[in-house]
Amino acid sequence: MLTEAVFEAPKAAKVMDSLAAVAVFLLLGTLFQPPQAAAFKPLHSDGSLTHREITQIAILRKTAEACRDIAVDQGREFTLPINNKLTVASVRAACSNSYAALSTLSFTLAVALIYRSNAAVDYVYLLTDSPHVDNEAFIEARDIITRGLAAVKASMKQENYNSARVRLGALFHTLQDFYSHSNWVELGFTIPLRNMTRSDLPLNNLAGPKTPTCKSCNGDDCSDNILPEILQQKILTTGYFNLFSFSKPTGKCSHGGIFDMTSRREPTGGINKDTISSQHGFLHNRAANLAINATMEVLEDIRLATNNTAFLRLMGLSQTSVMAFVIDTTASMSDDIAEAKRVSFSIIDSRKGTSEEPSEYILVAFNDPGFGPLIRTENADIFKEKMNSLTASGGGDAPEMCLSGLLLALAGAPPSSNIFVFTDAAAKDSELKSTIEALIESTKSTVNFMLTHSTSFRKRRSVSERQSSSSRAMSQSEIQLYRDLAHASGGQAIEVTKVTLPQATKIIPDTSTSALVTVFQVVRNPAKAENFSFVLDESLSNVTVYVTGDSPVFTLYSPTGVSQSVSEGNGALGSTQNAGNWWRLQISVNQTGQWRISINATSFYTLKVFGQSSVDFLFNFVEYDGNRGDFIPKDSRPLTGGNATLFLSLTGGATVTEVLLVNASGSGAVNGTITAVAGTEYLVTFDRIPEGAFLVQLNGLLIASSMSTRFQRQSPTQQRSSRIIIMSQTQSLIEPGVPFSFNFTVNSTTTAGNYTIRARTNRGFKLSFSGSLSLGIFGSAQGSVTVTAPSNTEFGTDVTLTIEAQAPGGTDFNFVTQSFIVSAASVETSRWYSVSFSMCLSLMALFVSCLYD
Incomplete structure (x- = not known):
């Protein structure tokens, strides 16, 4: 499929004139069906x-x-x-x-x-x-x-x-x-x-x-x-x-x-x-x-x-929910730390021995300049011990290493985790924003920020409270960084005072549960008055609506027309609670069908509807060749405006009728063509990828229902497209103390100039790489990142490497995230691969260069 499309290009004849292009043609013909892929092919239709x-x-x-x-x-x-x-x-x-x-x-x-x-x-x-x-x-x-x-x-x-x-x-x-x-x-x-x-x-x-x-x-x-x-x-x-x-x-x-x-x-x-x-x-x-x-x-x-x-x-079978905390431990955070302990211990004690007991606990503390280490345990008593050992001290110069701590949690937590960040200060390491965005997209995890003493609520506090916290109060631009990351992940940036924090931490038991599904969500910045509809089905329980924003006004309508406004604490449809800029409406009416909510705010707002259900979906963008029946998951953003294929797995007794890529700004959606692969797995092809941020939305029918009941699900995390193509080798082994080079290539589809290259690991390993690559329009360039694990790194340590390429002027960026394991054994095979991959990149670069020269 790719080779046919590529060689329809006007300059394809020039490519075919060179012997090197013959090798490229052979290589491209095998990228989606490599020679060895014939070995028990990943997909096959002849009964094999x-x-x-x-x-x-x-x-x-x-x-x-x-x-x-x-x-x-x-x-x-x-x-x-x-x-x-x-x-x-x-x-x-x-x-x-x-x-x-x-x-x-x-x-x-x-x-x-x-x-x-x-x-x-x-x-x-x-x-x-x-x-x-x-x-x-x-x-x-x-x-x-x-x-x-x-x-x-x-x-x-x-x-x-x-x-x-x-x-x-x-x-x-x-x-x-x-x-x-x-x-x-x-x-x-x-x-x-x-x-x-x-x-x-x-x-x-x-x-x-x-x-x-x-x-x-x-x-x-x-x-x-x-x-x-x-x-x-x-x-x-x-x-x-x-x-x-x-x-x-x-x-x-x-x-x-x-x-x-x-x-x-x-x-x-x-x-x-x-x-x-x-x-x-x-x-x-x-x-x-x-x-x-x-x-x-x-x-x-x-x-x-x-x-x-x-x-x-x-096998993932004993995993229910994960409780993951990233906590600021500077001197002003004593109340916040106490509240994090209270709510987490309450969840642990109330759910012990039940199907809702967390299967894993994660804790990362950060201060300035220190952060970490990542503490991960299945033992609730060990987690309690580590939480009890947290003390508030140090700080002084407001900004803290918040994103560094979050980076550890995102890389260390299982995919699709809910992570809670407690802080009252700006991020000193804001340069990590793009890396955090990359990990959010690749892990599909949700990040919720519990922000106390923010500028938005300075005027609502007492004089003594304002004076004690003025040195750490965040500006609107500093708060916006947290909002942007929360919105990208499908989480909340809850801005409260330390006094009202206990009301806001209800979000933790809400979302630290198993079988959590997102029904519908939107982000509007700037705000505009709008009506939204969503479908609730009979498999859902504990349905909750979150609205976060500056003075939002909203009204919820049931399928039968019964309504409840934001001003009603306990109304006909459920109970509403408020803490700072966050509203929580727990729906108590069990009605299936199409619900509606009207909403407006002064500057921005977010809306999220979620519940618990066995019906959910997983997805990955994949490279797929229908002629040869093979696919591989992509580990970077899809190409803006290009076609793409989604591999989708559905859980629960349901069938898919529609898969959409919904633009996060609300400006439209792209409908996909669905092909059943096997059982509850589907390939969904899209003729174009929306520009910017988008969500994956799935509509279908419940099979077990007595009637043809509709259901609706949405991906909690936003996905983004890019006009930059970046490829790198995938997971491997590395030896402690031995430099290992990861090769990558960057292709531009529009902008020429110097592309900024960034690389980071979650373990802080020593890295060596060039900070820029020069690309022409439709050009290609190769680079490498050399990673060196400390000689005392423990065998089995997992490491996440993120390589980013940013277009001139910061107008666009793409990334690849790769995982590897530190091994005491020889990695000769990995070195062989490094040579093979370098050859592959060289041929690909030659192809692109010839095609657009």
Whole structure:
């Protein structure tokens, strides 16, 4: 799809005139279906099992086993669906009897992250043989698997479950490729080779570098091209693969397929079992089933090395809600700290032992110049102890390191977390705003600011209170930074006095709950009078309306026409409470259908409607080629005005009828074309991406409803588009004390000039990079960021690197966020990838340069 669109460009002929462009054409043709992607393709339509299906089947089976064992230990019954069909929803439902704190959404997110990390290996390691077990790279492939497995266990020990999922998916790809790319199945083996996951066991009977292994295929028939003596002597081999060269050792088997140049050289043909239609596709199902069993063995290894509870955390099944606090500890914050303790301890004590008990606690303190460390624990008593140890001291020069503390929390919390920031001072590190925005978009987390002693409310306080706080009072521009970040995340910037803070902290129990969904939200700045409608469905409970702004006036209307205004504390539709610039209306009327609210304010306002429901959705923008059935999640902003594809997963008994990209300013929406992929997963294509900020809105029907009940959901976090394209390599391993270079490329689609480059890690690791790149109109430039982890960094530490590119004049910026894990093991494979990725970027840059020169 991309190649067709690109080569319709007016200057495509000039590109094709050069030999380099031929390489570019081959590379572009494989970016969305790389040669190795044929290995159990992420998506396939001919009945073949895919990497995604192999991974998900193994995860669901092993997760069901863990839940069954817990049920047996607890003397509970464990029942799978009558048809024994395992899905994310059916396993979660079966596990709910044996493990109280479960979330379909977090389970879906965890499984999706694992299999998407699996699929990403095809793109990350384009030209490297060992991750795909090609070219008889058995030892190197086993090193990848065993190092990855050690990294997973180390990350779990540090409760870095997202990093563990990323590493798990990557090692699964190599493990599964072994059964498709080697001759293990042809040798007649019916059980997995445990030696591929155990570095203490020998890999015996490997083909020597000069041992012939194949003969040419007889026409299209490659069923017997492996030499008889190889089969008789049980000698292990793989196919050779090369995208650019016919070269391979004499007598060796080839991988095979249209992109494998070696398969044209004697001996011709291939031995891969990637799909039913592959040259050894008659063995595809046997290879896929062995890959499933091998994947389950690795999962069992992890489960035995940890415990059932940790294993379910890895799968996202024991995660309900996360309580995450970022707290200013300067001298004036004693009252705020006391209130944060009160409300958090109240939640912990009231929900202990229930399905609403938080599954994880996060605390980051900041002051000036210090901030952190990130404290993350599953133990409520440890969290209480850390909260009790907070003391208010220091400060003096008002601005504090607020965004640095928030950066740690965003990078360390699970995706889609609610984070609460307590401060009464401006941010001293406001230069981190773009990085915070990038992490909000990539993690889809919500940030709520509890701002005390702000300028807006200075006039409402007593003389003594104003005098004691005047040195820390924030200006409107300083408050606006917090508002902007809150609005981008779908959160609130609540401006109160210290006296009224306890009323405002009701937001914490409201939003620190499981199965929280956003029905509707808008931001209006500047304000204008407007009427909004939204749909409430029968799956929703605890529906709440938030309005934040300068003196907002609003009236809520039910589907039957009953109304309640802001001035009514307890009215016909619910109860209203106010603290500072924040209004909370808890709806008590259980009416489904279309509700309406009219609202206005003096300068700005936000509106958010949310509740609890099992019906929700996850989404990622992906690069997708419909012709070849492959996709990979994007880790940066989509291109303004360009077309795009959204991968969407729906939870709960519902079906999708409409997916919209709604402009955050209210100036319109773009409707997508929906294609069902499998079960409750969809691909949604858009012919253009709105300019600026937008929200993803989903409309559909409840399946379990007695009637065709409509439902509506919206993404809480805003997404943004950009006219800058930035690409970088994805997650990897790095060694303590050893510099590692991440390569990236920046392409401009409009503005020429010097682009500002910024790079940061959440761990404060030493970075080296050029602060600018020069680009012409439709130009491209390459850069690199060298990261050095301190030599004493603990094995398994997860690190988030954000690379940003800003257009001249600050008119636009884009970013990529990458995660990697600090490993004590060799990272030779990652270094091989660095070379491969550099080649990829060079070819892409050459292509863009030729196209627009």
